[in-house]
Amino acid sequence: MSEDIEPTHSPESEAREVAAQSSGHDTTFPVAAFDDPHLQPAAQHVRRAEGLTGLLLLIGVAGFIVFGAAYWQSWSTQVQGASLGIGLFAFGFGLSSWGKYLLPQGPFVEERHSNASTEEEVDAMAAAVVGRGKMVFRRRGFLGGLLGIGAGIMGVVMLFPLLRSLGPVPKTIFDHTKWKAGSRVVDVTGRPITVSDVVAGGSLTVFPEGHVGDAMSQTMLIRPSYSDIVTAPGRENWAPQGNLAFSKVCTHAGCPVGLYQEQTQQLLCPCHQSLFDVGQGRPALPVFGPAPRPLPQLPLYVDARGYLRAQSDYHDPVGPGFWERS
Numbered sequence: 001m002s003e004d005i006e007p008t009h010s011p012e013s014e015a016r017e018v019a020a021q022s023s024g025h026d027t028t029f030p031v032a033a034f035d036d037p038h039l040q041p042a043a044q045h046v047r048r049a050e051g052l053t054g055l056l057l058l059i060g061v062a063g064f065i066v067f068g069a070a071y072w073q074s075w076s077t078q079v080q081g082a083s084l085g086i087g088l089f090a091f092g093f094g095l096s097s098w099g100k101y102l103l104p105q106g107p108f109v110e111e112r113h114s115n116a117s118t119e120e121e122v123d124a125m126a127a128a129v130v131g132r133g134k135m136v137f138r139r140r141g142f143l144g145g146l147l148g149i150g151a152g153i154m155g156v157v158m159l160f161p162l163l164r165s166l167g168p169v170p171k172t173i174f175d176h177t178k179w180k181a182g183s184r185v186v187d188v189t190g191r192p193i194t195v196s197d198v199v200a201g202g203s204l205t206v207f208p209e210g211h212v213g214d215a216m217s218q219t220m221l222i223r224p225s226y227s228d229i230v231t232a233p234g235r236e237n238w239a240p241q242g243n244l245a246f247s248k249v250c251t252h253a254g255c256p257v258g259l260y261q262e263q264t265q266q267l268l269c270p271c272h273q274s275l276f277d278v279g280q281g282r283p284a285l286p287v288f289g290p291a292p293r294p295l296p297q298l299p300l301y302v303d304a305r306g307y308l309r310a311q312s313d314y315h316d317p318v319g320p321g322f323w324e325r326s
């Protein structure tokens with residue numbers, strides 16, 4: 001028997017006796033006594049097992065604290081991973097050690113007895129269970145505290161990714177691009193593009209002047225013919241001398257729609273092969289592939305010096321249709 005256990009003439013046995021006397025029933029259901037060897041911790045050296053369990057839980061708590069600090073201060077991912085790993089491993093081993101060495105291991109066998117119980121029997125059983133529970137757990141306050149602290153800290157640090165890693169609120173950046181009324185059309189080097197720079201059948205990636213490289217503003221300038229093109233009613237003056245401008249951001253998943261097939265007059269997205277029909281009477285409707293919407297068209301005009309300029313920003317949001325999802 002462990003030195004820590006207080007074997008006794010227990011309160012529950014007294015309760016059973018009282019119940020038996022008062023009810024006249026046989027209340028000899030098998031309730032193990034405190035000194036029953038099956039109720040003793042499995043460890044031969046209980047103090048040593050408690051120390052080991054406490055040490056493991058402490059290491060776990062320290063690991064969680066270091067991980068929280070490392071994440072918050074943006075220390076290296078190696079430090080974050082190592083501290084979280086150590087914390088989880090130590091905490092897990094601490095819990096396992098508690099269960100394996102400090103709790104009764106059984107085996108527990110109970111005789112069958114009559115199912116119906118008198119009130120006194122129920123009371124006697126409750127007293128026995130409460131007494132045994134206290135017996136098993138009453139000296140583990142320190143470990144229990146460590147367990148609670150570790151679980152609490154782990155819960156808090158697990159919220160950090162939610163609080164810090166989702167990035168800034170996008171606000172309205174998906175609703176507008178850098179194009180605005182009067183923006184001059186330039187190529188990737190920043191050179192202004194005139195109305196005759198692109199030959200019939202050709203294509204060019206362009207940006208608004210001053211914003212070369214802006215992902216949301218990248219635009220495909222294509223020229224199916226030398227005549228004005230009307231892709232849809234209301235767009236009669238959007239494509240002067242055959243210069244058509246469409247957003248280069250695919251409406252499926254945002255890949256650059258960078259391939260213009262002159263013969264079929266279609267724009268192709270290389271990611272998942274969406275095809276967009278462009279040209280006279282064809283407002284970049286998707287005719288193949290997963291893209292759900294047409295590519296927005298940028299209205300153009302030619303200024304007095306022959307440079308292409310935007311009449312306004314795109315009339316529709318560019319890119320994947322986040323606003324269509326709820």
Ligand code: FES
Pocket residue numbers: 250251252253254255269270271272273274289290291
């Ligand atoms: S991103 Fe263009 S088809 Fe998928």
